[in-house]
Amino acid sequence: MQIAIVLYDRFTALDAIGPYEMLCRTPGAETVFVAERPGPVTNDQGTLTLVADKALAEVPRPDIVVVPGGPGQREQMTNEALLGWLRAADATSTWTTSVCTGSLLLGAAGLLQGRRATSHWLALDALATFGATPTGERVVVDGKVVTAAGVSSGIDMGLALVGKVAGNEFAQVVQLGTEYDPQPPYDAGSPQKAPAAIVDRIRSNGEAVIR
């Protein structure tokens, strides 16, 4: 089983690493970071660089595709090298997945037509543009397409995927091994739970505040 995690300039690091850390121990799985060109790829903050081991063209038929989000997603929305690869990979994948605004890339590739899907809460409405039905759930499974909400939700998605491909027992081994027993020190992780002033602050100035 091959798991391809897509990188592009100005991706959000945790979008990629959250699902990676859950999935990378799956027995028999090969995990590979891919980008249009192999080599270093820098994140949205300009302070973290991950190495893409292979070019997209070198990984034509992954079993699982993971597409992270991040502000750099916008420039990729018309990048046919990536969108064409996503379409071709999806034709043979077992699971095609995204985190955060990565779902907008799946949408731009035409892969969300008629599907339920999610994204970062600020980007949910944009999903309808691609024929998808946005839902506010944290992880949405529609057929073989799995989309996750903002940034940290990729951990929950990754662990759910481990359960699907390696069974519930192994998924619990991964959860315990990574001590994934979250205890956030605040309760502001969704627009429904956060104080209105915090939601407004991000809505009115999302770019500057969260990126």
Add this chain to the structure above:
Amino acid sequence: MQIAIVLYDRFTALDAIGPYEMLCRTPGAETVFVAERPGPVTNDQGTLTLVADKALAEVPRPDIVVVPGGPGQREQMTNEALLGWLRAADATSTWTTSVCTGSLLLGAAGLLQGRRATSHWLALDALATFGATPTGERVVVDGKVVTAAGVSSGIDMGLALVGKVAGNEFAQVVQLGTEYDPQPPYDAGSPQKAPAAIVDRIRSNGEAVIR
């Protein structure tokens, strides 16, 4: 404010990236990945490579130090280049922190003497070797030393630190921006919560199963 995240061969990726993703948006902060030598550093799975931007020696006085864990921690326990740097950095830091078995490196550097501290649940007992009092809490703050439990706990620690250095309101902005409203699909994230068979499986074969 300078935030130094330490890398070494065979670190665990989420140990480093969890706190990074929470801390990296702190106003006025410079976040830098450091290693004994700058350049690519590969994780415990051999499938993820992060780039260290600077050598330890180039970052002598960070305000916040973050030390991740991972199986490679063992080889670092006698690496005076790292341990000496940790001692010197701690002498002027505002916060000296670790995730997972990174706390054993703080211990080996002599920084946990007489302090309460935590680590990955499998490594808790080892803390006593360094004069620390192990506790099963997810994030332990003792003076300026903050230690977190296994792997994913670095996210909770990072968010708590953001609150300390940038205030509770900004920490909530980060939590909402990263949509950190965890909903794990299983409830096996601690040895107290996981089925006994899962705990036994990791205890008896931890290396092979979780690494």
